[in-house]
Amino acid sequence: MADINAIAKQFVEFYYNQFDSDRSQLAPLYRDHSMLSFEAQQFQGAASIVEKLAGLPFTSIKHQVSTMDAQPAATDKASMIVLVTGQLLTGEESNPLMFSQVFHLMPENGSYYVFNDVFRLVYGA
Numbered sequence: 001m002a003d004i005n006a007i008a009k010q011f012v013e014f015y016y017n018q019f020d021s022d023r024s025q026l027a028p029l030y031r032d033h034s035m036l037s038f039e040a041q042q043f044q045g046a047a048s049i050v051e052k053l054a055g056l057p058f059t060s061i062k063h064q065v066s067t068m069d070a071q072p073a074a075t076d077k078a079s080m081i082v083l084v085t086g087q088l089l090t091g092e093e094s095n096p097l098m099f100s101q102v103f104h105l106m107p108e109n110g111s112y113y114v115f116n117d118v119f120r121l122v123y124g125a
Helices: 005-027 047-052
Strands: 031-040 041-044 061-072 082-090 097-108 111-122
Touching: 005 047, 005 061, 005 082, 005 097, 031 047, 031 061
Parallel strands: 031 111
Antiparallel strands: 031 041, 061 082, 082 097, 097 111
16 A cells, blocks of 8 residues: 555645645646535535635735645545645735645545545634
8 A cells, every 4th residue: 555644745835835826726626526525614526625725815825834644544445534724825915824734535546535635724713
């Protein structure tokens, strides 16, 4: 089995680089049966997911990953669960927002796509 931590790290770096540079181009990472839960709103399918992400009300964003954990998601496939925590800066904001995001990655043709994506901002107590 491939090193899931290395695969997860490569995926996370690619995902956030693409998101930060042009999030409208994230569609190849999703499929029609993929699902995004974004702050309790649910979206299904690559087109719906990218429409939501591209329509967020800021023009620039920068993700900074603090932690990343990966685990196999099933014994019969090479799918994996990836948990990311970090900070993001939007627009001209100087105070970063904390976030957590979980990806359920599924193998396909020597690569991976996002089957499930759960995103939440994390607010202080």
